[in-house]
Amino acid sequence: MKRVIIAGIIILALTGCIKRVEEKSETFDDKKAIAACEQVIAEYQQALKRELVSAMTSGGPVGAIAVCNVAAPAIADSFNARPGLDIKRISLKQRNIHFAPDSLEVAVLEFFNSTVEIEPLTYSNLFTDSAGVIRFRYLKEIKVGQLCLKCHGNPEGFSSGLNAALAEKYPQDKAVGYNVGDSRGAFSVTLTFPEAEATITELLSENGR
């Protein structure tokens, strides 16, 4: 019920930019698409976490910044090699300015930010653009945990080495000042059809393993 209301608000906000595909919703299996998105987000999150934890263990937060700077975009690229799939992390207060949210993502992130839910919220919808291309969009909120504060918390508590490393790699960094439980941003998945059909089947079979 909540999801329906969220979708309604955002569609209203974006009337004119993006059109909802009403006629497709009866035949489109959104349960399958959502399950595939959840699966790819889980795999992506695990890959990022593995990289982060091993980089933190060997080089502390300063060393991990250098690793994340290269590894995080590379991990995204490897997932995005799958047909019809695009996954990224977005935020209203970004560290990496190359992943700026689009207008739909801004509207959803602002909504996520305005709630006090403990569990991460999700948003999904099916769209067609002016060229008739059909896309399923799925966003899942990312909450701040204790570990995240080491690099996204209050910078006054960071070592000078960490502040210097952040200033060097991310001179326009806005991703600090968070507390545990805050909304940090979201995973944003786009499935483009018909290419995504094979990717969905593959992801669902990975889920069954």
Ligand code: HEC
């Ligand atoms: C070792 C420091 C470090 C830790 C710990 C860390 N991050 Fe980050 N985070 C980064 C760096 C560096 C980037 C930019 C990566 C890039 O260039 O793509 C980033 C980017 C992000 C982004 C992408 C959006 C943006 O602002 O560019 C999100 C979302 C994010 N982090 C969430 C988290 C969460 C949630 C945690 C805790 C589970 C966490 N981070 C822990 C360093 C860290």
